[in-house]
Amino acid sequence: MLGIRTKISKFLYQRKFQKNKLKLDIKNKNILITGGNSGIGLALTKNLLALNNKVISTYREDGKNLIAINDKNLSIIKLDQSDINNFNDFEKKIEDGAIDVIFNCAGVFGGSFEEQEVENIDFNKFQKVLLVNSISILNIIKIILNNKKKSKLELIINISSNAGSIYHNKDGNAYIYRTSKSALNSITKNLSIDLNKKFGTTVFAIDPGNTKSGMNPGGYIETDNCAKLIIDLITTNSELNGKFVNLLGKEILW
Secondary structure (H helix, E strand, C coil): CCCHHHHHHHHHHHHHHHCCCCCCCCCCEEEEECCCCCCHHHHHHHHHCCCCEEEEEECCCCHHHHHHCCCCEEEEECCCCCEEEECCCHHHCCCCCCEEEEECCCCCCCCCCCCCHHEEEEHHHHHHHHHHHHHHHHHHHHHHHHHCCCCCEEEEEECHHHHHHHCCCCHHHHHHHHHHHHHHHHHHHHHHHHHHHCCCCCCECCCCCCCCCCCCCCCCCCHHHHHHHHHHHHHCCCCHHHCEEECCCCCCCC
Protein backbone atom coordinates (compact mmCIF):
# COMPACT_ATOMS: atom_id res chain seq x y z
CA MET A 1 0.00 0.00 0.00
CA LEU A 2 1.05 3.54 -0.61
CA GLY A 3 2.45 5.34 2.43
CA ILE A 4 0.66 8.44 3.65
CA ARG A 5 3.37 10.76 2.31
CA THR A 6 3.19 9.15 -1.11
CA LYS A 7 -0.59 9.45 -1.13
CA ILE A 8 -0.40 13.14 -0.22
CA SER A 9 2.30 13.73 -2.85
CA LYS A 10 0.19 11.96 -5.49
CA PHE A 11 -2.93 13.94 -4.54
CA LEU A 12 -1.14 17.29 -4.67
CA TYR A 13 0.53 16.44 -8.00
CA GLN A 14 -2.76 15.36 -9.59
CA ARG A 15 -4.48 18.46 -8.25
CA LYS A 16 -1.84 20.70 -9.85
CA PHE A 17 -2.83 19.38 -13.28
CA GLN A 18 -6.61 19.36 -12.79
CA LYS A 19 -8.67 21.52 -15.10
CA ASN A 20 -12.42 21.80 -14.62
CA LYS A 21 -13.15 22.60 -18.24
CA LEU A 22 -11.19 21.25 -21.19
CA LYS A 23 -11.54 22.66 -24.69
CA LEU A 24 -10.99 19.58 -26.86
CA ASP A 25 -11.46 21.24 -30.22
CA ILE A 26 -9.17 19.63 -32.79
CA LYS A 27 -11.37 18.14 -35.50
CA ASN A 28 -11.27 16.98 -39.12
CA LYS A 29 -7.48 16.80 -39.24
CA ASN A 30 -5.12 14.22 -40.73
CA ILE A 31 -2.92 13.24 -37.80
CA LEU A 32 0.21 11.11 -37.46
CA ILE A 33 1.03 9.61 -34.05
CA THR A 34 4.25 7.66 -33.53
CA GLY A 35 4.46 5.09 -30.73
CA GLY A 36 0.70 4.72 -30.80
CA ASN A 37 0.28 1.21 -29.38
CA SER A 38 0.76 2.15 -25.73
CA GLY A 39 0.99 4.96 -23.21
CA ILE A 40 0.39 8.55 -24.28
CA GLY A 41 0.43 7.62 -27.98
CA LEU A 42 -2.44 5.16 -27.55
CA ALA A 43 -4.44 7.60 -25.42
CA LEU A 44 -3.96 10.35 -28.01
CA THR A 45 -5.01 7.97 -30.79
CA LYS A 46 -8.27 7.11 -29.05
CA ASN A 47 -9.10 10.69 -28.06
CA LEU A 48 -8.32 12.18 -31.47
CA LEU A 49 -10.39 9.53 -33.25
CA ALA A 50 -13.28 10.37 -30.92
CA LEU A 51 -12.95 14.00 -32.06
CA ASN A 52 -13.57 13.00 -35.70
CA ASN A 53 -10.01 13.07 -37.00
CA LYS A 54 -8.28 10.67 -39.36
CA VAL A 55 -5.31 9.13 -37.56
CA ILE A 56 -2.25 7.23 -38.73
CA SER A 57 -0.66 5.52 -35.74
CA THR A 58 2.66 3.65 -35.75
CA TYR A 59 3.91 0.82 -33.58
CA ARG A 60 7.28 -0.91 -33.21
CA GLU A 61 6.56 -4.61 -32.55
CA ASP A 62 3.01 -5.39 -31.42
CA GLY A 63 0.05 -3.41 -32.72
CA LYS A 64 -2.70 -5.34 -30.90
CA ASN A 65 -3.94 -2.35 -28.89
CA LEU A 66 -4.35 -0.33 -32.08
CA ILE A 67 -6.00 -3.21 -33.94
CA ALA A 68 -8.51 -3.54 -31.09
CA ILE A 69 -9.72 0.03 -31.65
CA ASN A 70 -11.30 -1.07 -34.96
CA ASP A 71 -12.07 2.39 -36.36
CA LYS A 72 -12.38 3.12 -40.08
CA ASN A 73 -10.56 6.43 -39.56
CA LEU A 74 -7.49 4.71 -38.10
CA SER A 75 -4.57 3.50 -40.23
CA ILE A 76 -1.84 1.43 -38.59
CA ILE A 77 1.79 1.21 -39.73
CA LYS A 78 4.59 -0.89 -38.28
CA LEU A 79 7.70 1.27 -37.83
CA ASP A 80 10.87 0.53 -35.89
CA GLN A 81 12.46 3.95 -35.44
CA SER A 82 15.71 2.46 -34.09
CA ASP A 83 16.68 1.50 -37.66
CA ILE A 84 17.03 4.46 -40.04
CA ASN A 85 16.86 2.04 -43.00
CA ASN A 86 13.45 0.77 -41.88
CA PHE A 87 11.30 3.62 -43.23
CA ASN A 88 10.51 2.35 -46.76
CA ASP A 89 7.15 0.83 -45.81
CA PHE A 90 6.20 3.93 -43.82
CA GLU A 91 7.12 6.16 -46.77
CA LYS A 92 5.00 4.12 -49.21
CA LYS A 93 1.97 4.02 -46.93
CA ILE A 94 1.79 7.76 -46.35
CA GLU A 95 2.88 9.03 -49.77
CA ASP A 96 -0.65 9.71 -51.01
CA GLY A 97 -2.01 11.34 -47.87
CA ALA A 98 -1.45 14.81 -46.48
CA ILE A 99 -0.55 15.21 -42.81
CA ASP A 100 -1.74 18.22 -40.80
CA VAL A 101 -0.53 17.35 -37.29
CA ILE A 102 2.26 15.12 -35.93
CA PHE A 103 2.55 13.79 -32.38
CA ASN A 104 5.99 12.26 -31.86
CA CYS A 105 5.32 9.94 -28.91
CA ALA A 106 7.64 7.00 -29.63
CA GLY A 107 10.28 6.77 -26.94
CA VAL A 108 12.48 4.35 -25.01
CA PHE A 109 14.40 4.83 -21.76
CA GLY A 110 17.63 3.00 -22.57
CA GLY A 111 18.03 0.59 -19.66
CA SER A 112 18.14 0.87 -15.88
CA PHE A 113 19.81 3.78 -14.11
CA GLU A 114 22.71 1.47 -13.28
CA GLU A 115 23.11 0.59 -16.97
CA GLN A 116 23.18 4.31 -17.79
CA GLU A 117 26.01 5.16 -15.41
CA VAL A 118 29.02 6.43 -17.34
CA GLU A 119 31.08 3.34 -16.45
CA ASN A 120 28.45 0.99 -17.88
CA ILE A 121 27.20 2.68 -21.07
CA ASP A 122 26.42 0.35 -23.98
CA PHE A 123 27.04 2.58 -26.99
CA ASN A 124 25.10 0.36 -29.40
CA LYS A 125 22.04 0.84 -27.19
CA PHE A 126 22.86 4.56 -26.87
CA GLN A 127 22.79 4.89 -30.66
CA LYS A 128 19.41 3.14 -30.93
CA VAL A 129 17.85 5.30 -28.22
CA LEU A 130 19.09 8.45 -29.94
CA LEU A 131 17.51 7.25 -33.18
CA VAL A 132 14.14 6.47 -31.59
CA ASN A 133 13.88 9.49 -29.30
CA SER A 134 15.26 12.20 -31.55
CA ILE A 135 17.07 11.61 -34.85
CA SER A 136 14.35 9.49 -36.53
CA ILE A 137 11.90 12.35 -36.05
CA LEU A 138 13.85 14.38 -38.58
CA ASN A 139 13.54 11.50 -41.05
CA ILE A 140 9.79 11.30 -40.51
CA ILE A 141 9.40 15.03 -41.17
CA LYS A 142 11.71 14.84 -44.20
CA ILE A 143 9.56 12.05 -45.68
CA ILE A 144 6.34 13.98 -45.06
CA LEU A 145 7.71 17.18 -46.58
CA ASN A 146 8.73 15.23 -49.70
CA ASN A 147 5.35 13.50 -50.09
CA LYS A 148 3.71 13.43 -53.51
CA LYS A 149 0.70 15.01 -51.88
CA LYS A 150 2.01 18.04 -50.06
CA SER A 151 1.13 18.17 -46.38
CA LYS A 152 0.00 21.32 -44.63
CA LEU A 153 1.96 20.45 -41.47
CA GLU A 154 0.20 22.92 -39.22
CA LEU A 155 1.53 21.51 -35.95
CA ILE A 156 4.29 19.21 -34.62
CA ILE A 157 4.26 18.15 -30.95
CA ASN A 158 7.33 16.35 -29.63
CA ILE A 159 6.86 14.42 -26.39
CA SER A 160 10.00 15.26 -24.46
CA SER A 161 10.88 15.05 -20.76
CA ASN A 162 12.05 17.31 -17.97
CA ALA A 163 15.08 14.96 -17.92
CA GLY A 164 16.12 16.56 -21.22
CA SER A 165 16.41 20.00 -19.63
CA ILE A 166 20.07 20.88 -19.10
CA TYR A 167 19.08 23.67 -16.73
CA HIS A 168 17.03 21.38 -14.46
CA ASN A 169 19.55 18.53 -14.35
CA LYS A 170 20.52 18.37 -10.67
CA ASP A 171 20.90 14.57 -10.35
CA GLY A 172 23.18 13.42 -13.18
CA ASN A 173 23.10 9.78 -14.43
CA ALA A 174 20.67 8.51 -17.13
CA TYR A 175 23.17 9.62 -19.78
CA ILE A 176 21.38 7.80 -22.59
CA TYR A 177 17.88 9.05 -21.88
CA ARG A 178 18.86 12.60 -20.90
CA THR A 179 21.03 13.06 -23.99
CA SER A 180 18.33 11.73 -26.32
CA LYS A 181 15.73 14.11 -24.91
CA SER A 182 18.14 17.07 -24.93
CA ALA A 183 18.77 16.28 -28.60
CA LEU A 184 15.01 16.17 -29.19
CA ASN A 185 14.67 19.59 -27.56
CA SER A 186 17.42 21.00 -29.79
CA ILE A 187 15.76 19.52 -32.89
CA THR A 188 12.43 20.98 -31.76
CA LYS A 189 13.87 24.48 -31.43
CA ASN A 190 15.55 24.25 -34.84
CA LEU A 191 12.39 23.00 -36.55
CA SER A 192 10.35 25.75 -34.88
CA ILE A 193 12.51 28.32 -36.67
CA ASP A 194 12.87 26.64 -40.07
CA LEU A 195 9.37 25.18 -40.54
CA ASN A 196 7.60 28.18 -39.07
CA LYS A 197 9.49 30.45 -41.46
CA LYS A 198 8.81 28.27 -44.51
CA PHE A 199 5.31 26.93 -43.84
CA GLY A 200 3.93 28.64 -40.73
CA THR A 201 4.20 25.35 -38.81
CA THR A 202 4.04 25.47 -35.02
CA VAL A 203 6.61 23.15 -33.41
CA PHE A 204 7.01 22.66 -29.67
CA ALA A 205 8.13 20.13 -27.05
CA ILE A 206 6.10 19.04 -24.05
CA ASP A 207 7.03 17.35 -20.80
CA PRO A 208 4.14 15.01 -19.87
CA GLY A 209 5.30 14.99 -16.26
CA ASN A 210 4.70 12.04 -13.97
CA THR A 211 2.34 10.24 -16.34
CA LYS A 212 1.76 6.50 -16.02
CA SER A 213 3.38 4.55 -18.87
CA GLY A 214 5.47 1.50 -19.68
CA MET A 215 8.55 3.49 -18.71
CA ASN A 216 6.83 4.88 -15.60
CA PRO A 217 4.23 2.36 -14.32
CA GLY A 218 3.92 4.21 -10.99
CA GLY A 219 3.03 7.53 -12.62
CA TYR A 220 0.52 9.84 -10.94
CA ILE A 221 -1.35 11.01 -14.06
CA GLU A 222 -3.43 8.58 -16.12
CA THR A 223 -2.54 8.53 -19.82
CA ASP A 224 -6.09 9.44 -20.86
CA ASN A 225 -5.99 12.58 -18.71
CA CYS A 226 -2.52 13.42 -20.05
CA ALA A 227 -3.77 13.09 -23.65
CA LYS A 228 -6.75 15.35 -22.92
CA LEU A 229 -4.50 17.98 -21.34
CA ILE A 230 -2.23 17.95 -24.42
CA ILE A 231 -5.19 18.32 -26.78
CA ASP A 232 -6.63 21.10 -24.61
CA LEU A 233 -3.27 22.87 -24.62
CA ILE A 234 -2.98 22.97 -28.40
CA THR A 235 -6.56 24.17 -28.80
CA THR A 236 -6.35 26.96 -26.21
CA ASN A 237 -2.78 28.23 -26.57
CA SER A 238 -1.73 29.95 -29.79
CA GLU A 239 1.79 30.88 -28.67
CA LEU A 240 3.58 27.54 -28.39
CA ASN A 241 6.04 27.71 -31.28
CA GLY A 242 9.64 27.11 -30.21
CA LYS A 243 8.75 26.43 -26.58
CA PHE A 244 9.31 23.60 -24.11
CA VAL A 245 6.27 23.42 -21.81
CA ASN A 246 4.49 21.28 -19.24
CA LEU A 247 0.92 19.98 -19.58
CA LEU A 248 -0.53 23.36 -18.58
CA GLY A 249 1.60 25.33 -21.03
CA LYS A 250 4.06 26.67 -18.45
CA GLU A 251 7.50 27.10 -20.00
CA ILE A 252 10.40 24.89 -18.91
CA LEU A 253 13.94 26.18 -19.27
CA TRP A 254 15.91 24.24 -21.89
